[in-house]
Amino acid sequence: MADSIVRLGHVSKHYARPGAKTVTAVDDVDLDVTEGEVLAVIGYSGAGKSTLVRLVNALERPTSGTVTVAGQDLTTLSERDLRLARRKIGMIFQQFNLFRSRTVAGNVAYPLKVAGVAKADRDARVAELLDFVGLLDRAHAHPEQLSGGQKQRVGIARALATNPPLLLADEATSALDPETTAEVLSLLRRVNRELGVTVMVITHEMDAVRQVADRVAVMDAGRVVEHGDVYDVFSTPRTAAAKRFVRSALHDRPDAETLRRLRARHPGRLVSVSVTDEPGLQRRIDAAFADAGVRTELVHGGVAELRERRIGSLTYETTGSPAAVDAALDALRRHGIRTEEEV
């Protein structure tokens, strides 16, 4: 097991508001980011994920708890030492936050200038980075002349200028269309794979998680309510929040509206069966129903690929006696196949 590059220990962040109740943005979070991985933190707006990521590079100081990055406890550092620590943590933003007063090259050079890198070395590094993100020919353009996707690529180049081992992406694709989103996500994947940079992605889009992350942490009301391998969380979400996100990305389970329509046309009990990467799954499902004498009709579902493994859900209308259907469901469960009755 690789080492943690980020370790959040019982981290809380409260905002005191004069004349109003204190807001708890982050509530007793324990979270590790493993070196070399892409970790996604997903949550709805207001879940505290943007505050969480700002605790990692100490743009915000926690009310309590410890924030350790690359072995250094940021909560004990002086402002001066924090500045040095931040140079080892890249960050990109939802609104890109490029300097409009500087060219593309000037933007990428900024962190190098801050770090006191000599002009010649700076120029070489800027060219190298712009080449990596595919914008070498736009070096002298100004940010307003770029498309959203290009702006974010400049943001990524700027964030990587000082060779940080860790990159924080705060809703980096939320202002982009789906196609550009996929482009930026695949660039982040390259940053991770080719440069070995650990990436922490903050997002509210489960699709982004699916495309880029190795592990995912689900945040709800300031807490990390669930975290684990992306495939595990997608295939067996435990909390309500995680289930909602998985549904939004896979669209394989019928929502309330769809269910109502299905029910109008299909009077039998509706059963959803989880699709996993298990070989022979379909044969087992068919056999379980057939053995119990239950007829089935496939009415909803979807199967997709995630981390090169199969994932999804199939919803069947079952026709047979209640006891027979129960027997079939029991048989499926005995085979380790997850089922859920749609009610």
Next chain:
Amino acid sequence: MDGFLATVDVYRTAIAQTLFMSLVSMVVSGVLGLALGIALYATRPGNLLGHRVVFGVLGLLVNVVRPIPFVIFLAAVTPLQLAVVGTTVGTNAVTFAIALAAAFAVSRIVEQSLVSVDPGVVEAARAAGASRLGILLGVVVPEGLGPLVLGYTFVFVGIVDMSAQAGLVGGGGLGDYAITYGAQRYDYGIVYVSVATIIVIVQVGQLVGNRIARGVLRR
């Protein structure tokens, strides 16, 4: 026009004095106002150097000085003029008074221009590990340069106006010329020539300001 022709040398000197007063006080108040304006911006609670007390004191200071009508300010500032310039009359003394008064106006304009800078770029600079002073001078000011230039241009017009009022206390310049040689001798030709000259100076100033701002904003 006989009056004007007879005093054309005085007119020339007056133009030179007006330009001297305006430009020198523009530069001095520009620098002082920039420093004060950056301080106002930075000490705003929650900002880079957020400090409720310092922000409050600076804000109060600006609010106390700024509404004083310039003619009254000229009278009130005499002890300072004596201490700094050594006299209360003449172009130098008046330039000092204008620069001081304008600095407070500039500070508010600088503050307003900087507040309009996207806080996101400040955050990006902080994330890059820049120091607070480095962010203020290296990011915030350049990012706010467009509105800053337009704001300074606006102040320039006010400064030319102040330089004319300064004629009242023997500061020289076109205001002095218009009153002493024009209005008091009932020679309105001279008054109108002075007015026209001031309009030209203001126009040129505005034109230059717009040009620079367009270059900075690239539009």
